[in-house]
Amino acid sequence: MTIRTAAPALAAALLFGASTPLAKALTGSIPPLLLAGLLYLGSGLGLGILLALRRSMSGAATSPLTVPRQETPWLLGAILAGGVAGPALLMTGLASTSAASASLLLNVEGVFTALIAWVVFRENASRHIVLGMLAIVAGGLLLSWQPGSLRLSAGALLIVGACLCWAIDNNLTRKVSSNDAMLIACIKGLVAGVCNTGLALAGGDHLPALPALGAAMIIGFLGYGVSLALFVIALRLLGTARTGAYFSVAPLFGVVIAFGMWPQAPQPAFYVAALLMALGVWLHLREHHEHEHSHEATEHSHAHRHDAHHQHEHAFDWDGKEPHRHLHRHEPLVHKHPHYPDTHHRHSH
Known part of the structure; x- marks a missing residue:
């Protein structure tokens, strides 16, 4: 850490x-x-x-300030x-x-x-x-x-x-x-x-x-x-x-x-x-x-950069600024690297 x-x-x-x-x-x-x-x-x-x-x-590009209903x-x-x-x-x-x-x-x-x-x-x-x-x-x-x-x-x-x-x-x-x-x-x-x-x-x-x-x-x-x-x-x-x-x-x-x-x-x-x-x-x-750990397919929205866990395309015109927030999908992934129980690593051992 x-x-x-x-x-x-x-x-x-x-x-x-x-x-x-x-x-x-x-x-x-x-x-x-x-x-x-x-x-x-x-x-x-x-x-x-x-x-x-x-x-x-931020103007019109700002994401809605909401918390998902679930x-x-x-x-x-x-x-x-x-x-x-x-x-x-x-x-x-x-x-x-x-x-x-x-x-x-x-x-x-x-x-x-x-x-x-x-x-x-x-x-x-x-x-x-x-x-x-x-x-x-x-x-x-x-x-x-x-x-x-x-x-x-x-x-x-x-x-x-x-x-x-x-x-x-x-x-x-x-x-x-x-x-x-x-x-x-x-x-x-x-x-x-x-x-x-x-x-x-x-x-x-x-x-x-x-x-x-x-x-x-x-x-x-x-x-x-x-x-x-x-x-x-x-x-x-x-x-x-x-x-x-x-x-x-x-x-x-x-x-x-x-x-x-x-x-x-x-x-x-x-x-x-x-x-x-x-x-x-x-x-x-x-x-x-x-x-070595696995990531299940999931879809959510949060501020992120295009790192190893965020390799996705955009359905909108992106200005290249990071971090940015939008709804995005994670495909199933298995890999190994140092990690902590953050948003993407809440798996069992």
């Missing part, structure tokens, strides 16, 4: 990790559930504006699990759980994501990937661990439930990851934002002052919207378990940024956690998976 292949997942982790300390600065002026709703709304609205600008600049149940399930149920369980659990315990428990998401990908969706897992995942999760646990902080209470179980919801979201989103990443992230942000903001306002919360409102929307656009679009691209390139592992380094980025905002000397555990996470990323980058 190369840094270029892993870059979208690591960039998504960096943006999401940065959003945590930035959003924390707003918690005094915006109630938690309302803040979650505004962050999602900011992501959806911001990406919606980018989609409109992209479409206006894939909408996957997208709806991802939105309900990760955008509605997950935040609701988290906010309810946080009411009776310490911040330290919550931070520690949130690392379970990466474990659940990988387990569902490996057990339910039969995604390939090599020794390097499993060991790398364990190192990254161990680093995350160490990063948020405080002696005596973990209590198995009802609130803690709710947070674990939220992690399970986000893990389901990650795996279901992979099913639609071949579609426009910005569109998928926009839809998820808008639906989750409307649901969470509506629940908060119905519960008696009030919209904050304009500066805080604008800050929440901008943080949401970058930390949730752009981050999620990159996450979808990573799912397309790497599969769910590998993307989830890279995304699990987000807390490390968050802590580093928090040190910059609120200067303090890092504890020794921080350096050990950073080394563990770096080891995990290195193990993933060292993965080499190659064997």
Whole structure:
């Protein structure tokens, strides 16, 4: 695996990790559930504006912004699990759980994501990937661990439930990851934002002052919207378990940024956690998976280049620009080359 292949997942982790300390600065002026709703709304609205600008600049040649009907149940399930149920369980659990315990428990998401990908969706897992995942999760646990902080209470179980919801979201989103990443992230942000903001306002919360409102929307656009679009691209390139592992380094980025905002000397555990996470990323980058495999005939639409998997003619005048998107057919193919569980390599072993 190369840094270029892993870059979208690591960039998504960096943006999401940065959003945590930035959003924390707003918690005094915006109630938690309302803040979650505004962050999602900011992501959806911001990406919606980018989609409109992209479409206006591309002109008539732009493909329709749609999700195939047969894939909408996957997208709806991802939105309900990760955008509605997950935040609701988290906010309810946080009411009776310490911040330290919550931070520690949130690392379970990466474990659940990988387990569902490996057990339910039969995604390939090599020794390097499993060991790398364990190192990254161990680093995350160490990063948020405080002696005596973990209590198995009802609130803690709710947070674990939220992690399970986000893990389901990650795996279901992979099913639609071949579609426009910005569109998928926009839809998820808008639906989750409307649901969470509506629940908060119905519960008696009030919209904050304009500066805080604008800050929440901008943080949401970058930390949730752009981050999620990159996450979808990573799912397309790497599969769910590998993307989830890279995304699990987000807390490390968050802590580093928090040190910059609120200067303090890092504890020794921080350096050990950073080394563990770096080891995990290195193990993933060292993965080499190659064997003879077959591709069944299929027809779909996604952004692509004319590589070994895309040797087809066009039924329209093509200007030669790549990548480009259109409905295309893959003929049956058997070959051997290094690969990962991306859009075209979801085969069994």
